[in-house]
Amino acid sequence: MAQITLDGVGHAYGGGKPATDAGYALKPLHHVWEAGKAYALLGPSGCGKTTLLNIISGLVIPSEGRLLFDDRDVTRLPTEQRNIAQVFQFPVIYDTMTVAENLAFPLKNRGMPKDRIAARVNEIATMLDLNHDLNRRARGLTADAKQKISLGRGLVRSDVSAVLFDEPLTVIDPALKWELRSKLKAVHRALDLLMIYVTHDQVEALTFADKVVVMNDGRAVQIGTPAELFEKPEHTFVGYFIGSPGMNLLQGKIQGTRVILDGQEIALGAAYPGLAAGSPVKLGIRPDYARLSTSAGLPVQVRRIDDLGRKRLAHVSLGGQPLVATVPHGMSLEGTQACVQFDPARTHIYVDDHRVEGQSLSEGRAA
Amino acid sequence: MTDNRVWDNRAWFFVLPVMVFVLFSSLLPMMTVVNYSVQDTMGQNNFFWNGAGWFANLLDSSTEAGQRFQGALLRNLIFSFVILAIEVPLGIAVSLCIPKRGWQVGAVLVVIALPLLIPYNVVGVIWQLFTRTDVGLLGASLNALHIPFDTRQDATSAWFTIVIMDVWHWSSMVALLCYAGLKAIPDAYYQAARIDGASRWAVFANIEFPKLRKVLVIGMLLRFMGSFMIYTEPFVVTGGGPGESTSFLSIDLVKTALGQVDLGNGAAMSLVYNLITLTVCWIFFTYTTHADQRKDA
Structure with a gap:
């Protein structure tokens, strides 16, 4: 050995x-x-x-x-x-x-x-x-x-x-x-x-x-x-290769603890003092941690629902960018309008395809 | 399963053109030979029935025709056996030495294939001249070294020349077939053998030779047929001599049927000759198909 x-x-x-x-x-x-x-x-x-x-x-x-x-x-x-x-x-x-x-x-x-x-x-x-x-x-x-x-x-x-x-x-x-x-x-x-x-x-x-x-x-x-x-x-x-389907990647601009995406703000779980405000980044979130809801969150257009038996996945459009989100159990959808919520602790920021380590907001140090 | 096939004998019309073609291309010419093989003639186109008489002659070694036929058959079988025993191992050995990639592949293959591209008659002439005792490089050199060698006088010299000539002419074919077989072995086998620590001999015995078996069967069939039906080259080099020592079946057949116009014996010989080749072919064919089935099982 x-x-x-x-x-x-x-x-x-x-x-x-x-x-x-x-x-x-x-x-x-x-x-x-x-x-x-x-x-x-x-x-x-x-x-x-x-x-x-x-x-x-x-x-x-x-x-x-x-x-x-x-x-x-x-x-x-x-x-x-x-x-x-x-x-x-x-x-x-x-x-x-x-x-x-x-x-x-x-x-x-x-x-x-x-x-x-x-x-x-x-x-x-x-x-x-x-x-x-x-x-x-x-x-x-x-x-x-x-x-x-x-x-x-x-x-x-x-x-x-x-x-x-x-x-x-x-x-x-x-x-x-x-x-x-x-x-x-x-x-x-x-x-x-x-x-x-x-x-x-x-x-x-x-x-x-x-x-x-x-x-x-x-x-x-x-x-x-x-x-x-x-x-x-x-x-x-x-992110894209592991998981089925892979991680969502959204183009946006960083602004302290938030990402601005087509005029909407998404809260992050960490601060990125190393990144200049307004610089372009990619926001990564797994479909498992993006939840569809009827009222709270960012407004999205629902394109298609895939029923996988144990869970349902919604293919939606967020400000023109495609996104896959989980549909909670028991939620019924009418029409194509819905909202999506991200779990801030599960969001990641990528610059040039590499993850940037942030300072966790909850603990005040690098996660 | 219900049988819902449609019975309509008019379908035979579709087969008719092929049957007519086969009739004219092989059955009718063959029937003329069959015709001669059961009749005798004194000339003037008068024929009388001879039954199986000619065939009985061939089987009876006390008749002249029988003796000649059986002698030629035996010589031919020995010849085929000898050249197979040389060409198959030699072909395998050569194929193992051919490079597997690079520009050398093309160069080597062309050189190896050259003897196959030479017309049979020319091969005969080349070796006839090569072994002449007066001007032939081989014949004259051997004699200069006081090694007795003369294809016209000495049966051993004649046999030696014809065997070497066939080996020179046809080993390439076995080598090329084997090379194709070797190329078909995936790299993973060689890699696995290296991982398993197999010696060169173990690789040959356990990977290469078993995978070559199919092409070797085909190569042996082709070479057996080729040598069993050989005519041109020995005819040019020795004319079947000295004496009858290199008279193989086809040479003897031509002597009988055309030289002596012995149509009855010649026709019977042709048919038996044909039957032998067919039988060998059939044995090879059933062997290979059965080998396939065993593999699938």
Whole structure:
């Protein structure tokens, strides 16, 4: 077990230092992956998640920076010598082998004695419910079972520094996805390994990981717990990407503890003395904390109501800007006129897409 | 499920053009051969019925025709076996060495494909000249080194030349097929193998070879057929000699049917020859389709 340190690791395909930031597939990044924790790398397709994962496993050598396993510099070490396990998006199985032989393969290649291999294979097969298929040919199995074998091969080595997952549940049936994800979580608790899990599915990331790294456009925009990502998105991208639907972002002008938006004033939960009065900002508020009401608050035009069963969401227009707000239980709407109320403590101010920390009004210090 | 198909035999009219085409393109020409294979003639277009007599001849090794046919068949099978045993492993080995990306790919593929683009007759001429003992680079050099080599006198030399010629001509095809098969293997397999710490041999045995099996079956079928029906190249190089040592089935057939105008034996030979190729084809076909089904199961 080890902790993994990224020391300014960045990568540009084609080699060399790119002239502009846009040339990076992965912009230089400092981060320490702590031993024994479960991380998720979350971001849209093409944001550099897989590149980062492949740099850690050694399938890609970064064009700059250093990669440390504990204190050992492994930046240029080939995959085989890194003691890393990785599971890929699509099942990779060895056609000619049985399930048991597949699981034993990484151990056999490293010269582990036969009886210990058998014991370990049994242990992993039990965790993944594969014991009944151990002696079957891997070739004839379903995609689900094949991916379980791939997962098993990733988990079978107990001495690895980390286990990396590259969207491993893509091919799995939705019903089984839940089961496998909680199984992985259980395996993580049982084996106490550093796990890094790449996904573009926020539910998967938030349920699996202790900490989530949100990536966009080759940059890690925020690293935090699921709660931090939800309550305090440091970047407008995080606000928009996490949550369903994402955070509302409204253009306005800051004025002390208020934001002026199309002539209307919105009260904030904090003061922003660092921002000049009248400078343009973005106000962020999650739909969960914007409530529709019949009388109190800012007047809005209701465009559409989405009934999601457990809650209703109103798509409204506030001074020409689109906004999604929660419709309280039991509220009935007539016509298109309504009002919206914001929870001041849950509002955030963004300048150039980055969150600005304010001085909390209730406690008189930085929140 | 209720059967609501419409029965209308007029639909056969749609099939008619194809049937007429097949009739003229293969059935009718074939029937003339069938016709000769069951009759005998003394000339003047007088034919009399000979039943299965010609076929019985071929199976009976005490007759001259039978002896020749069985000899040619045996030689042909040995030849096919030898060239498959060389070309398949060689083709795989070459395909593994072809670069996977970069400008080198195109250059290497063109060079490898060159022998395939040369007309069969020209291949024969090249090797005939190459192995001549007076002016041929190979033949003359070997003789200068006091290694006995003469395709016109010595059966071993003739066989050696024809096998090497076929390997030179056709290994490229196996290599290109295998290369296509290798390219179809997703990168993830190689990456997973690296993560799993597999040796180069383990990668070949557990990933590459199993994934190549399908193209290899096709490659072996094509090469078996090609070598089993080979005519032009050995005809140009050795003319089937010395003696009968390189007379394969098609060479012997031409000698019988055209050289000696032995129409009965020639026709019977043609049909049996045809039947053998069809049978082998059918075996390969059922094997591959069954292999697919087993995979799907």
